[in-house]
Amino acid sequence: MLGYIVRRVLLIIPTMLVISIVVFLVIQLPPGDYANTLMSTMQDSGMDSFGFEALRKQYGLDQPLHVQYGRWVWGIVTAGDFGYSFKWSVPVSQLIWDRLGLSVLVSLSALVLTWCIALPIGIYAAARKYTVGDYLASFIGFAGLAVPNFLLALLIMYAAFSIFGMSVGGLFSAEYVNAPWSFAKIADLMSHIWIPALVVGLGGTASLIRIMRANLLDELGKPYVVTARAKGLGETRLLLKYPLRLALNPFVSSLAWVLPGLVSGETIVSIVLSLPTTGPLLLDALIAQDMYLAGSIILMLSVLTIVGTLISDILLAVLDPRVRYA
Amino acid sequence: MLDAIPDARTVERLKRKRERYLAAGQWTLIWRRFRRHTLGLIGGAIAVLIYLIAIFAEFLAPTTLEDYTAAYRFAPPMPLEIVHVGADGAWQWGLHTHPLVPTVDKVKMRRTLAPDPRKLVPVGFFVPGEPYRFWGLFPTDIHLIGTSDPKVPLMLLGSDRLGRDLLSRIIYGARISLSIGLFGVAISFALGVVIGGISGYLGGVTDNLIQRLVEILDSIPSVPLWIGLAAIIPLTLAPELVYFLITLILALIGWTGLARVVRGRFLALKSEEFISAARLDGASPLRIIMHHMVPSFMSHIIAALSLAIPGMILAETALSYLGIGLRPPVVSWGVLLQDAQNIRTIVEAPWLLLPGVAVVITVLALNFFGDGLRDAADPYSS
Numbered sequence: 001m002l003g004y005i006v007r008r009v010l011l012i013i014p015t016m017l018v019i020s021i022v023v024f025l026v027i028q029l030p031p032g033d034y035a036n037t038l039m040s041t042m043q044d045s046g047m048d049s050f051g052f053e054a055l056r057k058q059y060g061l062d063q064p065l066h067v068q069y070g071r072w073v074w075g076i077v078t079a080g081d082f083g084y085s086f087k088w089s090v091p092v093s094q095l096i097w098d099r100l101g102l103s104v105l106v107s108l109s110a111l112v113l114t115w116c117i118a119l120p121i122g123i124y125a126a127a128r129k130y131t132v133g134d135y136l137a138s139f140i141g142f143a144g145l146a147v148p149n150f151l152l153a154l155l156i157m158y159a160a161f162s163i164f165g166m167s168v169g170g171l172f173s174a175e176y177v178n179a180p181w182s183f184a185k186i187a188d189l190m191s192h193i194w195i196p197a198l199v200v201g202l203g204g205t206a207s208l209i210r211i212m213r214a215n216l217l218d219e220l221g222k223p224y225v226v227t228a229r230a231k232g233l234g235e236t237r238l239l240l241k242y243p244l245r246l247a248l249n250p251f252v253s254s255l256a257w258v259l260p261g262l263v264s265g266e267t268i269v270s271i272v273l274s275l276p277t278t279g280p281l282l283l284d285a286l287i288a289q290d291m292y293l294a295g296s297i298i299l300m301l302s303v304l305t306i307v308g309t310l311i312s313d314i315l316l317a318v319l320d321p322r323v324r325y326a
Numbered sequence: 327m328l329d330a331i332p333d334a335r336t337v338e339r340l341k342r343k344r345e346r347y348l349a350a351g352q353w354t355l356i357w358r359r360f361r362r363h364t365l366g367l368i369g370g371a372i373a374v375l376i377y378l379i380a381i382f383a384e385f386l387a388p389t390t391l392e393d394y395t396a397a398y399r400f401a402p403p404m405p406l407e408i409v410h411v412g413a414d415g416a417w418q419w420g421l422h423t424h425p426l427v428p429t430v431d432k433v434k435m436r437r438t439l440a441p442d443p444r445k446l447v448p449v450g451f452f453v454p455g456e457p458y459r460f461w462g463l464f465p466t467d468i469h470l471i472g473t474s475d476p477k478v479p480l481m482l483l484g485s486d487r488l489g490r491d492l493l494s495r496i497i498y499g500a501r502i503s504l505s506i507g508l509f510g511v512a513i514s515f516a517l518g519v520v521i522g523g524i525s526g527y528l529g530g531v532t533d534n535l536i537q538r539l540v541e542i543l544d545s546i547p548s549v550p551l552w553i554g555l556a557a558i559i560p561l562t563l564a565p566e567l568v569y570f571l572i573t574l575i576l577a578l579i580g581w582t583g584l585a586r587v588v589r590g591r592f593l594a595l596k597s598e599e600f601i602s603a604a605r606l607d608g609a610s611p612l613r614i615i616m617h618h619m620v621p622s623f624m625s626h627i628i629a630a631l632s633l634a635i636p637g638m639i640l641a642e643t644a645l646s647y648l649g650i651g652l653r654p655p656v657v658s659w660g661v662l663l664q665d666a667q668n669i670r671t672i673v674e675a676p677w678l679l680l681p682g683v684a685v686v687i688t689v690l691a692l693n694f695f696g697d698g699l700r701d702a703a704d705p706y707s708s
Contacts, residue, residue, distance in 0.1 A: 018542050026554040146689040148640050150647055151663070151682040158672045158679070257544065264549035268644055282550060283648065286557035294557075298550045306545050 004317050008310060019302045024069045027286075027295040072292065076299075083292030087285065092296045096278065100300055102171060103277040105189075106270070107262045109197035110204075114258070118205045119251070122212025127239060129217065137213075141206035149265045153199045153272040160195075171196075171275050196273055200265040204258045208251070215250050219243035249320045255312035259305050267301070356625055359702040366698015372691035380500040386470050387494035388480045390456045391657060394489040400675045401426050401439050401485040410446055421449045425478045436674075447478045484677035486665050492677060495657055496684050502658035503639055504688070506573050510638040511631050513577035518584025519627070525585065526592025527615065533589070540582045548579050552641060555579075556650040565656045572651050576638050587630040591623035625703040633696035636689040643685050659685050 063071075075081035082092035125137040170177075171192045176185045219225065220243055228238050270279030278297050285294035332340075350358070360366060379386055395401075404426065410418040424441035431438050453472040459465050473480045483493040525536040555575045559568055595601055595618075604614050639659075645651030646660025654661060662681035666672050672679060 014538070015542050015545065018539070019546055022546070022551075023554070026551065026558070029555075029558045142690060142693060143686075146636070146686045146693060148643055148647075148682070148685060150644055151679070151685070154666060154672060154679065154682075157669050158676065161669055162673055162676075260545060260547040263547035267547070267549045267553070268648070271648060283553060283557075283650075286554060287650075294554065298554055301550050302546045305547050309545055 001317065005314055008313055012306060012310060015306060016303060019306075020073055020299055021069070023295050023298045023302070024072065026298070027291040028065060028068075072295070076296075082296040085285070085290055085293040087288045087290040087293065092293050095281065095293060096296055096300060099276060099278045099281055100297075100304070102275070103263070103266055103270070103279070103301070104304060106171075106193060106196050106200065106275065106277060107259075107266045109193050110201035110262050110266065111255075111258065113194070113197050114201040114204045114208060114262075115251075117201070118208035118212060121205075122209045123216060123239070123244065125209065125213040126216035126220065134213075137209060141209040143206075144202040145206035147202070149199050149203055150268050150272045152202060153196070153269050156195055156199060157273070170273070171277075177276075196266070196269050196275060199269050199273075200262055203265055204261055208254060208258070211250055211254055212247065215247035216243055219246050249316065252312060252316045252319060255315075256309045259308045259312070263301050263305050352622075352625070356702045360698050363698035363701055365694045366701070369691040369694025369696075369698065372687065373695050376500060376688050376691065377504060379497060380504050383497045383501055384458050384460050385468070387491075387497040388455065388469055388472050388482070389491050389494045390458050391490075391495065391498050391655075393456045393479075393491070393494075395479045395485070396489055398426060398439065398479055398481060398485050399487055399489040401481050401489065402675075403484045403677055404481050405441055406449065406482060413444070418446070422446045423449050423473065423478075423480060425475075448474045449480060450474055483680050484675065486662075486675075486678065487671075492662075492680060495662055496659070496681050499657045499659045499662055499681060500684065500688075502569070502652065502656060503642060503660070503685070506569070506576070506642045506652075506658070507635040507638040509573045510576040510580065510642075511634050513574065514581040514584050514634060515627070515631060517577065517581035519588050521581070522585035522588030523592060523615065526589035526596070527611070529593075529596075536585075537589075540585055543579070543582050548641075549644070551579060552576075552645060553648065553650060556645050559650075561653075565653070568652060569656060572642065572645065576641050580634060580638060580641075583634060584627075584630055587626060588623075591626055592619065595619050595622060625699070629696055629699035629703045632692060632699055636692045636696075639685065639689060639692075 072083055075083065080093060082096065084090075085092050085095055088095060121137045121141075125134045128134055171189055172185070173188050173192070176188045179185055220239075222243075225238065225243060228242070229235075233241070266277065267279040267282065269275070270277040271283055274280060278301065282294060282297045284290075285297065347355075384390075404423050406421065406423055408419065408421055410420075410422060412418060423446075424443060425445050425447055426439040427442040428437050429440045430436075449471065450473075451471055452468055453474060454467045455469040455472045455476075457465065457467040471480065479485075479491060481491045481493070483491075483496065485491055486495070521536060525533045552575060555578075556572065559571050563571075601614060601618055604618050609617070642651055642658060643660035643663065646653070646658055647663045649664060652658050652661050659681040663679070666678040666682075
């Protein structure tokens with residue numbers, strides 16, 4: 001068990017290295033840098049090109065790529081320093097942690113909601129195979145897969161506005177946006193978070209319902225189920241006692257590929273619903289070529305996804321001994 | 327459990343059926359199995375229909391992309407009626423619509439367009455309208471459907487803020503949205519087959535390295551990366567180049583799934599007896615791959631491809647909606663949805679969300695189709 005965990009944790013290091021290189025290349029690819037962006041917006045404010053050269057030097061933008069990359073990664077690893085946001089004129093680390101926290105919160109809520117929806121529906125669909133309910137479940141699942149989540153967000157906004165006359169954007173009511181954290185603020189957050197969580201999670205439920213249904217169906221045909229039924233075990237207990245527990249393993253391992261999807265969905269939905277999470281900040285930063293901010297957000301989203309995957313792998317190993325020795 | 331011993335005729339009939347089954351080729355078997363998948367069949371039919379609409383867009387659209395009617399800005403969908411009951415109670419038959427006239431909504435206190443119930447404009451099929459070049463080649467002005475009065479446009483799904491017909495734009499948008507899915511999948515396919523093939527055929531260290539790379543790429547959330555790559559594209563670039571680059575971006579991130587399928591099939595087939603036989607016969611690796619392996623996993627590849635297209639369409643729509651994918655004057659479903667950015671516009675003109683319906687129908691149809699194909703891809707399994 002310990003060996004498995006150590007191996008799994010060690011594998012993270014090359015993964016993070018590759019991801020950080022990919023991310024750095026992506027944010028470096030645009031021609032020009034922030035100084036150019038600044039130059040084009042402040043052309044007539046009297047700042048001459050000499051000033052921009054000085055700026056470039058100050059931020060290390062005149063250095064070769066690998067030096068810039070090395071400095072960036074070294075700063076993050078040793079000092080938690082993600083670089084400097086040119087647009088906001090503050091260190092990146094000041095900007096992203098609050099928003100990352102909320103991103104994680106929305107994604108996790110979406111995950112919990114996905115499970116709460118997919119688990120019972122999947123069990124129902126398997127237990128009542130080929131009934132109207134089964135077909136309805138797969139149809140809803142497929143519909144969730146086919147509706148782009150930004151469209152779903154728009155629809156919910158539209159419905160909320162035209163039917164209830166309320167606006168659903170954001171994560172907080174106006175009076176709590178700048179308020180310090182308190183129980184009232186948390187309660188306010190909880191009353192807002194379910195909409196983005198539902199929107200983000202719905203896409204993932206489809207595949208989870210299908211996985212749950214297929215796994216449970218596989219188990220239900222096995223001899224031990226027949227034996228248990230022959231011995232007179234009630235249908236509900238029969239279902240929940242053994243087959244369900246076995247069918248749950250793939251459910252846990254599905255976290256590994258559900259998580260990147262959730263984070264992706266959260267990014268888009270948060271832009272549409274203008275949530276105070278990383279999505280809108282990332283889009284802004286990319287458009288303004290605020291490279292350290294954009295890169296740090298992409299990097300941290302990826303890292304958090306990988307950590308989530310790691311946790312799911314370890315959970316699975318705890319649940320299912322076969323995984324540890326594979 | 328047999329109720330009765332079957333008579334000789336039945337035995338003979340079943341025997342012939344069995345022989346036909348055993349003699350049938352792979353593709354016949356796949357088709358037979360696919361035919362039983364009702365949802366897959368329906369999905370396939372709808373997908374074909376949508377692709378046909380995209381191909382014949384100029385003719386099917388009531389008007390051209392550039393055409394606009396200034397008096398019909400934010401026009402609601404116009405009604406299409408067969409029978410008109412006049413003020414005197416007399417019934418008047420014939421396909422028609424009502425021209426829109428400005429009215430003041432007294433509750434919301436704003437001007438809107440509403441059909442004028444007193445005026446009729448006949449609607450016909452194969453009527454002359456805006457001139458266009460069919461497939462950019464043949465000049466003509468015949469549209470499938472249109473009004474007989476050139477001053478009254480036919481806006482069955484309403485219009486946008488410039489008074490352009492939404493239905494026509496959705497039909498033209500199908501071209502871009504669908505083709506980007508096809509091209510994107512084609513590029514991913516090339517990448518996936520080459521990389522997955524190398525990985526599966528060579529095995530060992532190469533396989534291990536490639537698989538780790540695929541795993542890493544899969545663990546990065548794709549949307550932030552997509553946004554990052556799409557933001558690189560300069561705003562001033564020609565629309566065709568933007569289209570090409572967006573397709574490339576979608577493909578660069580989407581190939582991993584296909585590579586997995588190809589590698590899996592390679593590994594599964596490598597130990598099959600007919601492959602060993604070919605190798606012992608002295609066939610070259612290329613010949614083994616092209617002549618023996620590819621035909622037997624082609625169906626799996628096609629299924630994986632058709633399941634990859636909807637993802638590409640959704641990704642393009644999302645990117646364009648965020649304003650960093652395709653941009654006007656290129657018209658795709660995502661570009662059309664850009665008009666529905668803020669809640670005020672949506673409340674005033676909810677029909678601007680209709681391009682989203684086109685996306686949903688297409689993605690659903692392709693998903694069902696791909697699902698059916700995947701089930702049918704291996705006709706020899708039980």
